[in-house]
Amino acid sequence: MKSIIKLQVVAILIAILFFSCSDNYLDLKDKQNITESSFWSTRDHALQGIIATYGALQGHDGDKWTFFEETYTSIAYKGDDIDNNKSEGYSKTIANFTNGTEVSGPFNIWASCYAGIGRANQVIEKVPGIATMSDQERKEIIAEAKFLRSYFYFMLVNAFENVPLVLTFEKDLTKLQVPQATPDKVWEQIEKDLLDAEIALPFAYNNDNLGRATKGAAKALLGKVYLFREKWLPAETKFKEIYGQYSLNANYEDNFNGKSENGPESVFEIQFSGDRTLSDERHPFNYEVKPYAVDGWELFYPSDWLVSELKKDKKADGSFSDRVYGTIFFNDPKSEIWDLNQPASLVSYASISSSLSKPNYFKKYAYPTDRSGSYVGININVIRYADVLLMLAESLNENGKTNEAIARINEVRTRSGAVALASGSKTKEELRDWIRNHERPIELSMEWTNRWFDLVRWGRGATAKQSIKSILTAHDKPFSSNYIENKHIRFAIPSREIKVNSQLKQNNGY
Structure with a gap:
């Protein structure tokens, strides 16, 4: 497109x-x-x-x-x-x-x-x-x-x-x-x-029209709608209709660096071309999330709760998974982020740690790819296949197919090298909590609407209804004491x- x-x-x-x-x-x-x-x-x-x-x-x-x-x-x-x-x-x-x-x-x-x-x-x-x-x-x-x-x-x-x-x-x-x-x-x-x-x-478009809505995108969004309405069986059915029609990018970071736009993991994206010929097809994400020390603007940071959950995501050798390094810039010898000087260059955490105002930063979308002037034309994910797999897992679990749900979660975990969950290792209730408060936020944190809309649907739903205020409080969200149930759940x-x-x-x- x-x-x-x-x-x-x-x-x-x-x-x-x-x-x-x-x-x-x-x-x-x-x-x-x-x-x-x-x-x-x-x-x-x-x-x-x-x-x-x-x-x-x-x-x-x-x-x-x-x-x-x-x-x-x-x-x-x-x-x-x-x-x-x-x-x-x-x-x-x-x-x-x-x-x-x-x-x-x-x-x-x-x-x-x-x-x-x-x-x-x-x-x-x-x-x-x-x-x-x-x-x-x-x-x-x-x-x-x-x-x-x-x-x-x-x-x-x-x-x-x-x-x-x-x-x-x-x-x-x-x-x-x-x-x-x-x-x-x-x-x-x-x-x-x-x-x-x-x-x-159509199932797909030619290269001149990539990014337009496909049959798979409609099925994925419909499955998501069923999920939000707690229509668990229709949700499972709809997600299974596109299961295997997409694939996960081998490199987790390719979902955010502009190198695999409209690629195998993409179900639907907001298109930004980076072009300024007729209109300004750019956005400032690359600057907004980055530290001041590398010419960023530090508009927001990963929460302490998210960082603690991310650091639980380990490979078999005890090192952090690829999605940890792809999500945050943090105090670790392998952690790197792009300095936005011209030309841009990768810098290690240790090399700028003394200049940082905060210990942790997001890394998603903080890349110089598809750069035009200062800003970038990297597409923004609306639905990607990892999200589909996790939504399929959630619907399977609610339909009593917990081990099948674990298998779908493991597809997502394996891509980033995280240790697979053992079959039979969690009850339906335990897996529900894992999906809600670990797997989805670890995989999809910061991505467009995902976390807040998840909290909204679990706050409104009838299945294991969760108070948003209680979640925000438990996760040390700043100003959670100001949150008023049945008010702030909506604008x-x-x-x-x-x-x-x-x-x-x-x-x-x-």
């Missing part, structure tokens, strides 16, 4: 043209002669529309800062795997559970998701009328739009819980002033969209949204 992502800026301009609700703006003549009546007439228009929908994954406004410093930090900082830099203002009140209704991060999540939903709705509505496309092309692009719409609603229902369900493209603002749907209705629509999408999506509905839609009701406690 990196080869076609350059169309995104044009597509986003088109999206802005058609998503504006100002009659005066819609009446303006576009300099490229794009009008509401002339668009949606060719295959290129359909591609521009769907690429604009993908573009909302990065953010609603096309700004490279929106994804990381707004949406990423808002969700990541609530988890127990991350400790934010208390000297930095980004999502600070979210991290200490004192945020109100006007924090910018949650608004940007809301705005980005609804921008994507609006664009998807337009694709679903308009593409069937493009006569110059083949029937198969139309079906595939509509399926992509449904996949993306389902993902945006998955984000919203987990982040805010109570959200409007809008399934048609509207220019009339009054028709967008609708009340929230019940969470069950939103989840049902997510399932419906994914069931439709998996039928029509406030952004106040600026309530001002323009009087039918919205604020979430509990805000």
